[in-house]
Amino acid sequence: MSLMEKFADPALIDTLTSGEKATGALITTFMGMGITFVVLTLLWGTIGWMNKVVAATATETTGAPTDGVNATAAFLTGQAADSVQADEQLVAVITAAIAAYEGADRGTGKLVVRKITRVKSQASAWANAGTVDCIKTRKF
Structure with a gap:
């Protein structure tokens, strides 16, 4: 043995x-x-x-x-889509949101968005997905 x-x-x-x-x-x-x-x-x-x-x-x-x-x-x-077109659409959406927030009756129509810089997130894609999922579960 x-x-x-x-x-x-x-x-x-x-x-x-x-x-x-x-x-x-x-x-x-x-x-x-x-x-x-x-x-x-x-x-x-x-x-x-x-x-x-x-x-x-x-x-x-x-x-x-x-x-x-x-x-x-x-x-x-x-x-994995075309990032240039996505960036242009993002600028348009942000500009429209700011214009809607300012309101047509209060603003003078002189709002111009000159530059929008994307900020790199320190969180991983998995952390961002978890954050989005957590926020979605809290909506009524």
Whole structure:
């Protein structure tokens, strides 16, 4: 009977010497750590491969090369459309909202939006999606 077979049997563990117990414990530890390392390496490789696939898909969709993180965010949120047209529409919507807020009777019609700068969010796409979901659940 091998050391690991004795180590696995609770009835035989008391018959092992301290050295055999230490050796069994080390073998068990290294096996567990080795399996964990192999699985994490496989996960890391799979995620890297998926990142490249998503980046290639986003490049084919938009025609512009992107890095993997932005391509993944664009792919997941569906924002792989033409950004120039989207920015022009955003400027038009913001201008219309400001004009509506100011009101036609109060303003003199001299409102001009000269520049709108998009601010980079420090939050990830997942955090933004969670925030939007949380806000949507609070509406009446």
